Amino acid sequence: MTATAHGPTPWSALLAAAVVGTQREHPASAPSGDVEIDALLAPPPDESPETDLLRRAAVLGLARRAGTIPLALTVRIDAALDDAAPRCTPEAANDLAQLSAAGADAALLPEWLSLAAQARVRAPEELLPALLAAGGARRELRPAVAAVAGVRGAWLGAQQPAWSYAAGGDDPRRAWNEGDRPARVLALTALRADDSGAARELLVAEWESIAPADRAPFVEVLGTGLSSADEPFLEAALDERRKEVREAAAALLARLPDSRLATRASELATAFVRVKRRVIGAASLEVELPPACTPAMRRDGIEEKPRSGVGERAWWLEQIVARVPPRHWLGMKLEPRDVLALAARNEHAQALLRGLAQATASYADDAWRCAWIDDVSLEPMWRLRALAAGGAPASPAYLAAAARALDANAPRAGEVALAIAGPWNVPFSSAVARYLRAQVVQAGGWEAWQVRGELLRLAGLRVAPGAPGLLEGWPENPAEERVRTALDRFFDTVRFRAAMRDHLKAEQ
Amino acid sequence: MTADQVLSLAPDAASAKAAQGLAAPRAWVAAGIDGALLWGECKGSGATPYQTRVELTTVAYKCSCPSRKFPCKHVLGVLLLHAAGGVAQAVAPEWASAWLAERDAKAQRAAETAAIPRAPADPAASEAAAAKRAKAREARVAAGIDECALWLRDVVRLGLAHAQTQPSRYWEERAARLVDAQCAGVARRVRALASTVASGAGWESRLLDSLGEIALLCTAYGRLDALPEALRADVRRHVGWTQTQDEIVARAFDVVDDRWLVVGTRSEEEERLTVRRTWLRGERTRRDALLLQFAPSGAPVPDPLVAGARLDARLVFVESAAPLRAVFAERGAFEAASAPPDAAPLDEALGAYARAVGGDPWLERFPFVLRDVTPLHTADGRWYVRDARDRALPLARTLREPFVLHACAGGHPVTVAGEWDGRALLPLGLWSGARYTALV
Numbered sequence: 001m002t003a004t005a006h007g008p009t010p011w012s013a014l015l016a017a018a019v020v021g022t023q024r025e026h027p028a029s030a031p032s033g034d035v036e037i038d039a040l041l042a043p044p045p046d047e048s049p050e051t052d053l054l055r056r057a058a059v060l061g062l063a064r065r066a067g068t069i070p071l072a073l074t075v076r077i078d079a080a081l082d083d084a085a086p087r088c089t090p091e092a093a094n095d096l097a098q099l100s101a102a103g104a105d106a107a108l109l110p111e112w113l114s115l116a117a118q119a120r121v122r123a124p125e126e127l128l129p130a131l132l133a134a135g136g137a138r139r140e141l142r143p144a145v146a147a148v149a150g151v152r153g154a155w156l157g158a159q160q161p162a163w164s165y166a167a168g169g170d171d172p173r174r175a176w177n178e179g180d181r182p183a184r185v186l187a188l189t190a191l192r193a194d195d196s197g198a199a200r201e202l203l204v205a206e207w208e209s210i211a212p213a214d215r216a217p218f219v220e221v222l223g224t225g226l227s228s229a230d231e232p233f234l235e236a237a238l239d240e241r242r243k244e245v246r247e248a249a250a251a252l253l254a255r256l257p258d259s260r261l262a263t264r265a266s267e268l269a270t271a272f273v274r275v276k277r278r279v280i281g282a283a284s285l286e287v288e289l290p291p292a293c294t295p296a297m298r299r300d301g302i303e304e305k306p307r308s309g310v311g312e313r314a315w316w317l318e319q320i321v322a323r324v325p326p327r328h329w330l331g332m333k334l335e336p337r338d339v340l341a342l343a344a345r346n347e348h349a350q351a352l353l354r355g356l357a358q359a360t361a362s363y364a365d366d367a368w369r370c371a372w373i374d375d376v377s378l379e380p381m382w383r384l385r386a387l388a389a390g391g392a393p394a395s396p397a398y399l400a401a402a403a404r405a406l407d408a409n410a411p412r413a414g415e416v417a418l419a420i421a422g423p424w425n426v427p428f429s430s431a432v433a434r435y436l437r438a439q440v441v442q443a444g445g446w447e448a449w450q451v452r453g454e455l456l457r458l459a460g461l462r463v464a465p466g467a468p469g470l471l472e473g474w475p476e477n478p479a480e481e482r483v484r485t486a487l488d489r490f491f492d493t494v495r496f497r498a499a500m501r502d503h504l505k506a507e508q
Numbered sequence: 509m510t511a512d513q514v515l516s517l518a519p520d521a522a523s524a525k526a527a528q529g530l531a532a533p534r535a536w537v538a539a540g541i542d543g544a545l546l547w548g549e550c551k552g553s554g555a556t557p558y559q560t561r562v563e564l565t566t567v568a569y570k571c572s573c574p575s576r577k578f579p580c581k582h583v584l585g586v587l588l589l590h591a592a593g594g595v596a597q598a599v600a601p602e603w604a605s606a607w608l609a610e611r612d613a614k615a616q617r618a619a620e621t622a623a624i625p626r627a628p629a630d631p632a633a634s635e636a637a638a639a640k641r642a643k644a645r646e647a648r649v650a651a652g653i654d655e656c657a658l659w660l661r662d663v664v665r666l667g668l669a670h671a672q673t674q675p676s677r678y679w680e681e682r683a684a685r686l687v688d689a690q691c692a693g694v695a696r697r698v699r700a701l702a703s704t705v706a707s708g709a710g711w712e713s714r715l716l717d718s719l720g721e722i723a724l725l726c727t728a729y730g731r732l733d734a735l736p737e738a739l740r741a742d743v744r745r746h747v748g749w750t751q752t753q754d755e756i757v758a759r760a761f762d763v764v765d766d767r768w769l770v771v772g773t774r775s776e777e778e779e780r781l782t783v784r785r786t787w788l789r790g791e792r793t794r795r796d797a798l799l800l801q802f803a804p805s806g807a808p809v810p811d812p813l814v815a816g817a818r819l820d821a822r823l824v825f826v827e828s829a830a831p832l833r834a835v836f837a838e839r840g841a842f843e844a845a846s847a848p849p850d851a852a853p854l855d856e857a858l859g860a861y862a863r864a865v866g867g868d869p870w871l872e873r874f875p876f877v878l879r880d881v882t883p884l885h886t887a888d889g890r891w892y893v894r895d896a897r898d899r900a901l902p903l904a905r906t907l908r909e910p911f912v913l914h915a916c917a918g919g920h921p922v923t924v925a926g927e928w929d930g931r932a933l934l935p936l937g938l939w940s941g942a943r944y945t946a947l948v
Contacts (some may be wrong), residue, residue, distance in 0.1 A: 008727040009715075018716045021667025050661035055727070056718030062869050064717075065930030066862040069901035070854050073892055077884050079919030091592065094511055099524040105525075125918065126945045152918055157912065158884075184588070393599030474553050485554040492581070502532060 010041070011060050014053065022049040028429035029339035039062050061492040080155035088121040095496070096123055099426040100130040107461050109134060113144035115504040120457035122150035132156060132163040139186065142166075142325035144487065150460030176202060181214055188221045193471040204233055214243050219366050226252055250301025254362050257325035261300050261404075268297070272317060272354070275342070277332055285342045285354070289313035290320065321355025326368045329356075340378065353378065357386035370401035373416060387419050394420050414439070414451040422462030429463035431468050440483055441475045449482070456486045457459045460493030465501060470494055509842055513814035513930075514587040517567070517575045520559065523584060530585025534595050540598025544841065548586040548595070560586050564839045570607055577918075594752065595926060606925045627748065647692055649729075649747060652689020656682070656698070659725040660719060668712050676702045692748035696723050696779075714931075725870060739868070741827040746870045751826065753835045754917045763837065764823035766790035768797065769818040769876055771850045771925035772936025772946070780805050786813040787925065787936065788823070788834075796822050796875045797834040800851040815937055816944035817842040830867030832874070848923040848939035851879035854895050861928055873927040873934075880921040883913045893924055904934035908948070913938060914934035914944050 008016070010032045017025045018395060026049050032038055038132060040059045043052045088096070096116075099109045116123065125132055125159055128149055135145030146153060146166045157166030172194075175187035191199035219237060223229050230252070237249035238261070253261035272290055277283045290297075293304040293316050300323065306315035329339045343352035360368040372378065372386040393404075405413040417432055424432065436459065440452055463470060471491060478484055509530075518524035529535065530550060539548035544564045550573075551555040558573040560582040569583040589595055600608075659682055663671050669776045671678075679702040686695035697718065704715050728735065728743045735743065745751075751759070768788040775784045781802055784859070786798040805808040820837035825831035852860070857876045865871050881893040891903040891910045903910060904927075913935055916922065926935040937946045 005618055013825075015713055017662055017714055018719075019712050021670060024667065051723075053664050054660055054720055054723035057716050058727075058869075059720075061717040061720045062724075062865060066865050068858055068861075068901075069736045069928065070858070070894070070895075070901055073884075073886075073894050073900035074897055075884065075886055077882070077919050079882075090931065091528075094515055094524075094896045095528055098521055098528065101521050106860040125940075126912050128915040129909055155918060157916055160911070177701050203688075258811060267941045282932075440555035472552070476553075478682050484553065491553055492529055495532070496525055497529075497534050497536055498534075499529050 002464050009311050010056075011064060014056055014060060018053060018057065022053055032060070032063070034063075039284045051191070055211040057144050059402055067495060078320045081198075083122055085120060085122040085150055086114055087124050090431060091125075092116070092121070092500070093124040093127060095500045095503055096127050096131070099356075100127060106134075106138070108493075108500070110141060110144065112147055112496065112500060112504070114142065115501065116148045117144060119504045121148070122503070123148045125152050128153050128156055130162070132166055134294070135165065135193070136162045161325070165301050181217075185217045185221060188218060188226055192221055192224040193393070195219045195227060196227060199225075200230055200233060212240070212245070214241065215242065216244040216248045219245055222252055223255075226255060227257050228256055228258050231256055235260055238301075246299075247301055249316070251404075254301070254323045254359075255364070257363055259325060262325050263298070264300060265320055266325065266328045269324045269328065272320065275329075275332055275334065282336065283332070283342060285346045285352070287317070287346055287348045289348070290316045310351075314348060317348065318351040318355040318358075321352060321360035322362065324355075324359055325363050326356060326365045336368045337375055339370055340375050344378065357382040359385040361388045366395045366398050369398050371412075373398075373405045374399040376405070376408070376410040380415075384412060384415055384419065387416050399425055399428040403428050406431045406435040409435070409439070414455050418451065418455055418490075422458075424464060426464045426467045429459075429467040429470065432463060433467070438475055441478045441480070453482065453486050455488050460490045463494060465498035509567075509587060509591055509817065510844055511588050511591045511812060512946070513817055513842070514584055514591055515835075516814060517587075518584055522583050523577050526581035527584030527588055528932070530581060531588035531594070533589065535585065536589065538598075538601075539589060539595050540600065540922055541590065542598060542600035542605070544601050545604060545608050546595060546791070547600055548582070548588055548589070550582045550585065557897040559603050561585060561607050563608060563705045564590075565839075567605070567924075568611065581895070615835055648689050649691055652686055652691045653694070653726050653729045653747070655689070655728075656686060658696060658725065660723050660726070663719065665731050668715055668808045669716070672705045672711070674705075676888055678702075682898070683832055692720060692750075694725060694748065698935055734830070738754065738827055738829040742868045745828070746827070750899045752758060756826055756835050757824050757837050759827060760824060761827040762790075762831050763822060764790065764793055764795055764797075764825065764834075765820075765822045766793045766795065767818055767820050768823070769845050770815050771812060771849060771875065771928075773815045774934070774936055774948075775809065777805055782806075782809055784809040785873070785927075786815075787927070789875070789877060791818070791849070794850055796832060797825070798873075798875070799834060813864070814842055814918070815946040816845060816847040819843065822905060823885045828868055828888050830864040830871055832864070832871070845944070847942050848944070850875055851877045851923045851927075853879055854881070854901065857887055859927070865930070875925065876926045876928045876933060878924065878933075879923055881924050882919060882921050883910070883917050885910065885914065885926070898920065901928075904929070907934055913947055914942050 001507075014307035017072040032041065037059060043055075047055075060139045065264060083199055090229070092112075096112055099106075101110050103502050106424070131145055131149060132153060134140045140164045146157075149157075149166050153163075153166040154168070172190040175183050178192065181186060188199055188203060191202065194503070200222065203221070207215075222234065234253050238246055238253075240246050240249070250261065252418070253259040254265075256262060268290070272288050274286045275288050290313055293302060293312075296305065299317065302316060302319040303325075304312070306312045312319075326336065332338070334342075340353070340356065343356060346352055356368075357372070361470055369387055372383050375383075399500075402413075402416055405416055413435065417435070434453065436452065436456055440456065442448070471494060474487060478487065515524050515527070518527065524864050528936070533539070535550060537551055539546075541547075541941050546564055547564040548560045550560060552573065558571055560569070560571040560573075561567040562583055569579050571580050571582045573580050573582055575581065575661040586595070641713060678700055684694040685691075694786040701718055704718055705711055708713060725743065725746055728739075729747055732740055732743060768790055771788040773784060773788050775887065776781055777783075782805055784801040784803075786799040786801070788799065789796070799813060801809045801813075818841050819842050822837040824837045826833040826835075853924040858877055861876075863875045864874050878893060878895075881895050883891065883893050885891045891907070892900040893903065894900040907913070913924070916938055917940060919942070923939040924933075924935050925937045926933045935947050937944060
């Protein structure tokens with residue numbers, strides 16, 4: 001009973017009167033077209049206009065509801081096609097439901113997605129909206145989300161702009177061509193992850209059209225998938241006018257051991273630092289401080305003005321050493337640990353060790369990282385700088401060195417472990433568990449707990465959940481509430497991840 | 509119980525997640541099932557394992573862990589383990605069987621206490637006092653209803669446009685007066701008007717509709733004696749009289765034995781209370797039934813009924829001209845259902861609704877189980893379900909995530925269960941093939 005071209009319906013006439021009120025307008029009586037309803041609408045004598053209106057509202061309202069006629073709706077929709085990939089098990093679906101719910105701890109979702117992709121299963125339909133929303137909010141998850149969302153996910157993505165990435169609408173080439181600066185940076189990063197060479201060529205082709213003030217972030221993008229193929233472009237960028245562009249290029253070149261920048265730094269280092277080997281007795285380092293900061297050094301990103309408290313010549317030396325691939329120092333039967341020991345004994349130990357720490361981190365040199373872990377006599381802050389998380393996953397040798405440090409309860413061993421991104425292999429997982437089992441209830445104040453608590457939290461996310469004995473032998477009923485809570489969460493997380501693996505086992 | 513159904517009992521997402529980690533045998537020192545008693549010992553980080561026990565028929569549980577969440581992750585975990593077939597038959601240890609025995613004994617004592625007729629000091633005086641109280645309440649309600657009718661006339665005299673400009677206090681104060689007059693049902697409807705006036709386009713029509721309903725209820729209460737018995741019961745219930753479970757069972761208005769499929773459930777917060785509505789459909793009788801459960805806000809609803817499962821039960825319906833609300837007189841355990849219930853085409857469902865409101869005009873929600881309907885949305889963002897003949901019903905705006913329904917159907921016809929309020933359908937679940945998905 002909606003209003004039609006034939007005039008007001010009984011309901012709309014009644015409604016019009018009700019809106020202005022019976023004090024202004026008496027409800028007009030319009031026949032309903034139904035004898036029985038009309039009989040109910042006829043007012044008894046002496047009824048007030050208000051009572052009459054309410055009675056008619058009750059009768060007509062009820063008649064409207066009881067007499068609902070479905071709408072004719074002819075809008076065309078295309079049904080989704082079938083997906084050949086099987087749906088994941090109900091247990092895996094339940095895991096995903098917990099991980100993709102709004103407000104859920106987001107750390108484990110990437111792991112679920114990658115396990116599902118390995119198992120070649122797709123997410124169940126009812127979880128697609130939450131999953132697609134998670135991908136909408138976290139760009140880095142999008143390719144993985146789109147993959148496990150499958151055909152149905154693409155079908156939904158075509159209907160909801162925020163999810164269009166699942167329907168192939170997130171083409172980074174388009175964003176690269178049409179987006180604003182932040183969008184172009186993101187698009188180039190995505191392209192870089194996909195095909196680093198093609199992405200660099202896009203950047204090179206557009207380089208001149210990018211305003212100099214905007215160029216630095218685009219240089220930084222090359223940090224994703226960095227390789228020696230990027231070297232010529234980066235070397236050229238050292239001659240850019242803007243300082244921040246040059247610095248970005250120099251920082252990346254100092255991660256490429258074969259770069260011309262690394263070669264130049266090595267040549268300088270050879271001039272100022274020499275290994276002296278006596279016939280009898282230990283070797284030593286002969287160090288001469290650079291006399292000046294030349295334009296060539298400045299071009300390679302070496303800063304002229306030192307930090308306060310540091311002499312300028314020592315500062316230049318530190319920066320040169322930081323740019324030298326650490327393998328440069330080897331040879332003459334010297335291992336990384338020997339070089340570190342020599343540097344520590346030298347009168348310019350501070351500059352040398354700082355530089356070596358930076359070089360170890362920049363070039364992500366595994367043999368050197370192991371040496372930094374093993375030599376516990378070194379200043380812990382420099383050790384941590386050397387071990388700062390690099391882009392490459394930690395090698396088994398490095399993990400073994402870190403495990404040794406944990407087992408020896410070396411200073412800052414917990415922080416070293418914190419800096420190692422997951423997933424951890426079984427031996428290292430066990431070492432972290434051993435370490436925490438022994439340390440977690442030790443006294444040591446708030447600062448120590450911050451490291452242990454954080455390590456416990458991250459260990460839950462990073463350990464290999466199948467490592468034997470991971471959940472055995474923990475201190476019983478630790479007195480402190482925060483320790484109990486953290487342990488409880490560790491148990492929950494490890495068990496959840498183990499279950500998640502069971503639920504997403506790849507078919508044999 | 510399926511894993512889905514177990515997880516629907518979780519008090520929060522963290523508990524559900526933790527429970528899933530416990531759904532593997534390695535998390536348990538021991539676990540077993542002994543009749544309807546499920547038990548397990550879970551190694552926590554502490555010295556002694558936590559002892560967890562669940563009585564499967566009514567899903568009663570107890571765990572020795574210090575968690576303040578109910579059910580805790582261990583209860584959920586052992587249920588999940590059981591759902592996955594990971595629990596073998598075993599004789600229950602003493603700590604588990606003792607708990608069950610004590611529960612049974614308590615239930616027995618309660619039943620006996622209830623069975624003993626209370627012998628009042630002076631039966632006649634006590635009866636007279638009860639009658640006096642009842643009479644006083646009748647008088648208070650009658651006065652409250654009269655006052656409400658007068659107020660309704662004021663509202664329409666001044667006009668709906670005027671009513672819309674009133675602060676929410678305007679409705680709340682009226683509702684409070686009705687509560688004082690022990691007319692809780694009317695009070696609830698009046699309180700809801702505050703959100704009706706703020707509900708956007710079409711509010712006038714919805715407001716007038718509700719005002720008409722309340723006025724009709726006031727009028728009907730005024731001539732209660734002239735009404736048929738079942739309708740009289742409806743009017744008293746809608747005004748605010750309640751019955752206890754025992755009273756309903758004792759009244760035995762309409763007793764139905766069947767195998768009932770839980771077609772959907774929904775929890776809503778209402779006045780410091782969580783109200784959980786569960787809709788059942790009888791396999792043999794095709795009767796619909798509504799079970800209501802209550803819990804204080806924030807607390808879990810006890811004895812949760814799991815959507816998509818079925819159980820054998822004897823239901824007793826509350827007296828009504830369109831009986832829907834029911835309580836359990838007896839019930840069996842849940843089992844997994846493998847097929848959707850008998851579903852109706854659109855016009856049949858609408859016809860059933862028309863008959864139901866013909867009996868009880870204040871009926872607020874009616875269960876629809878619609879066959880072969882396709883969820884879809886139009887360019888203006890409105891959602892519908894549509895049948896093969898292009899006839900559609902609008903979906904309620906209170907549906908939190910319509911895309912879940914849409915994703916499950918994928919543009920194909922499915923069976924949808926929901927609540928129809930005369931204007932829009934609130935979907936509660938769907939079957940795509942034999943697969944049930946609850947919509948929350």
